Amino acid sequence: MISAVRPKCKESGHNSQRFEMKIDYDQLRKLYEDTCCTKNLQYSYGTAGFRTLAKDLDTVMFTTGILAVLRSLKLQGQYVGVMITASHNPYQDNGVKIVEPDGSMLLAAWEPYAMQLANAASFATTFDEFYAELVKLVEHEKIDLDTSAVAPHVVVGRDSRESSPFLLRCLTSTMASVFHAQVVDLGCVTTPQLHYVTNLSNRRQREDGHATVATEQDYYSFFVEAFNELFTTYQIEKRLSVPKLFVDTANGIGGPQLKKLLASKDWAVPSDEIEIVNDKSDVPELLNFECGADYVKTNQRLPKGLSPSSPDSLYCSFDGDADRVVFYYVDPESKFHLLDGDKISTLFAKFLSQQLELANLTDSLKIGVVQTAYANGSSTTYIEDALHCPVSCTKTGVKHLHHEAATQYDIGIYFEANGHGTIIFSEKFHQTIESQLSKSQGNLLALNTLNCFAKLINQTVGDAISDMLAVLATLSILQMAPTDWDREYTDLPNKLVKCIVPDRSIFQTTDQERKLQNPAGLQTKIDSVIAKYPMGRSFVRASGTEDAVRVYAECEDPTKLDQFCNEIVEYVKSSV
Ligand SMILES: CC(=O)N[C@H]1[C@@H](OP(=O)(O)O)O[C@H](CO)[C@@H](O)[C@@H]1O
Numbered sequence: 001m002i003s004a005v006r007p008k009c010k011e012s013g014h015n016s017q018r019f020e021m022k023i024d025y026d027q028l029r030k031l032y033e034d035t036c037c038t039k040n041l042q043y044s045y046g047t048a049g050f051r052t053l054a055k056d057l058d059t060v061m062f063t064t065g066i067l068a069v070l071r072s073l074k075l076q077g078q079y080v081g082v083m084i085t086a087s088h089n090p091y092q093d094n095g096v097k098i099v100e101p102d103g104s105m106l107l108a109a110w111e112p113y114a115m116q117l118a119n120a121a122s123f124a125t126t127f128d129e130f131y132a133e134l135v136k137l138v139e140h141e142k143i144d145l146d147t148s149a150v151a152p153h154v155v156v157g158r159d160s161r162e163s164s165p166f167l168l169r170c171l172t173s174t175m176a177s178v179f180h181a182q183v184v185d186l187g188c189v190t191t192p193q194l195h196y197v198t199n200l201s202n203r204r205q206r207e208d209g210h211a212t213v214a215t216e217q218d219y220y221s222f223f224v225e226a227f228n229e230l231f232t233t234y235q236i237e238k239r240l241s242v243p244k245l246f247v248d249t250a251n252g253i254g255g256p257q258l259k260k261l262l263a264s265k266d267w268a269v270p271s272d273e274i275e276i277v278n279d280k281s282d283v284p285e286l287l288n289f290e291c292g293a294d295y296v297k298t299n300q301r302l303p304k305g306l307s308p309s310s311p312d313s314l315y316c317s318f319d320g321d322a323d324r325v326v327f328y329y330v331d332p333e334s335k336f337h338l339l340d341g342d343k344i345s346t347l348f349a350k351f352l353s354q355q356l357e358l359a360n361l362t363d364s365l366k367i368g369v370v371q372t373a374y375a376n377g378s379s380t381t382y383i384e385d386a387l388h389c390p391v392s393c394t395k396t397g398v399k400h401l402h403h404e405a406a407t408q409y410d411i412g413i414y415f416e417a418n419g420h421g422t423i424i425f426s427e428k429f430h431q432t433i434e435s436q437l438s439k440s441q442g443n444l445l446a447l448n449t450l451n452c453f454a455k456l457i458n459q460t461v462g463d464a465i466s467d468m469l470a471v472l473a474t475l476s477i478l479q480m481a482p483t484d485w486d487r488e489y490t491d492l493p494n495k496l497v498k499c500i501v502p503d504r505s506i507f508q509t510t511d512q513e514r515k516l517q518n519p520a521g522l523q524t525k526i527d528s529v530i531a532k533y534p535m536g537r538s539f540v541r542a543s544g545t546e547d548a549v550r551v552y553a554e555c556e557d558p559t560k561l562d563q564f565c566n567e568i569v570e571y572v573k574s575s576v
């Protein structure tokens with residue numbers, strides 16, 4: 001196995017006498033030289049992993065493959081997931097992110113390693129410079145590279161982008177040949193499917209002691225069963241509460257995957273009640289083009305391929321890798337109404353609070369909603385005042401919301417306004433429900449509902465397919481039409497704009513990104529503008545994914561909104 005042990009990295013100046021890299025140095029060198037063609041680009045691992053033009057990703061794929069293997073070795077060979085995707089970005093882009101064995105995002109402490117390794121490969125003038133960085137990381141994390149005892153396990157998946165098969169080869173090139181990893185290639189899957197399969201594979205390995213990797217099929221069976229169980233519990237005669245749901249899958253991977261789910265032999269709802277549009281995942285340049293969740297949310301209009309049908313119809317749009325969903329409908333006056341992440345959160349909060357109350361569990365289980373500063377102020381007021389649920393605010397980025405939901409609540413509902421989110425149910429929740437059900441105590445219908453619902457929602461990450469099923473089930477159980485859902489509260493008029501500035505890093509925030517600390521004095525000016533507009537709220541922060549500063553503003557009077565937002569933008573521009 002160890003065909004050549006590098007003699008203590010002499011050439012790279014690395015002088016550790018303690019450490020031996022038990023890997024095939026020559027093989028690694030050859031693969032590095034063959035694969036890492038993109039040089040001198042600075043890579044950064046952000047909220048969305050690495051993401052840029054696909055043609056510039058060979059080097060970063062190579063190093064990310066190595067990092068995933070190291071992460072698995074660090075975690076005693078558990079399955080680590082890697083997803084190749086650039087979500088809602090245009091078709092020329094691609095990206096990659098690593099998933100922890102439990103299906104959550106890569107541990108924050110390892111994000112800098114991902115960057116160090118990628119930038120070492122990008123800027124190194126010789127292979128040994130890169131190798132020295134790799135040795136440093138392995139040493140620092142005390143990773144045992146002797147794979148004869150524990151082999152690393154990696155699950156890889158990709159969305160439907162044309163560039164993905166090539167990038168997959170860059171990613172996996174060293175995994176088996178240098179690190180003796182067991183690599184499971186799921187092929188084309190949605191991002192949440194990759195998270196789910198990674199989590200399930202590890203649970204199986206732990207519980208059964210055997211390494212049967214989970215499959216995409218397990219995903220369909222699990223969620224179809226949970227959905228059917230809810231429908232059976234309520235004796236809903238296999239019909240949705242809306243006459244028809246149109247699903248825009250952004251010409252991405254969500255289309256074929258949703259079709260597979262709907263084709264499952266156990267799927268109960270008649271096939272003509274759900275119609276998939278924009279499902280040309282085999283035409284690369286159509287991906288996210290004038291369609292998908294991001295397009296609909298940003299432009300507040302129907303995507304390409306959809307025209308208003310009956311007023312009761314409900315529409316939804318996924319993004320390119322199907323980890324986000326937003327809903328919408330068109331009223332009889334042809335007006336478009338968006339039901340975004342805030343509306344999804346509030347629908348679930350209303351439904352689950354009711355069920356908790358019916359089950360008489362409001363004192364023992366804590367339900368709460370987690371939002372970011374981008375949540376519409378009306379939604380926050382509604383959750384607090386009408387639903388009497390606590391609300392937390394975190395920084396932008398799903399990992400912050402997820403962490404808060406998982407640590408602060410037994411039912412932690414979180415959605416970003418853009419439609420990315422899920423509900424996390426605590427261990428205590430499961431134990432309480434199970435114990436009540438086993439004793440046949442209390443309101444069995446409510447207990448069963450909570451039990452089924454907790455299965456229907458993907459516990460690892462926001463999932464367009466699972467969220468969509470959960471919304472359909474909720475609307476059907478509550479017998480609500482899209483208009484009833486929308487009527488629960490009315491959004492404050494709001495605006496989100498991008499400002500291009502020479503250096504966005506000077507915009508430093510505090511208070512969950514709601515206040516600026518820097519540039520000095522700017523927040524005071526923003527506050528003086530806000531004070532002029534009734535129900536006014538505005539904040540400014542640097543984007544984590546784009547080279548821009550985002551300005552958000554909302555106020556009561558729609559006719560004043562542009563003026564309000566412009567005043568803030570002017571202050572931002574004059575501060576740099
Ligand atoms: C206002 C907004 O929508 N911001 C998005 C965007 O983050 P920024 O840091 O704002 O660029 O991309 C993130 C990753 O996809 C997503 O989590 C977040 O909600």
Ligand SMILES: [Mg+2]
Pocket residue numbers: 087088319320321322323324
């Ligand atoms: Mg996405």
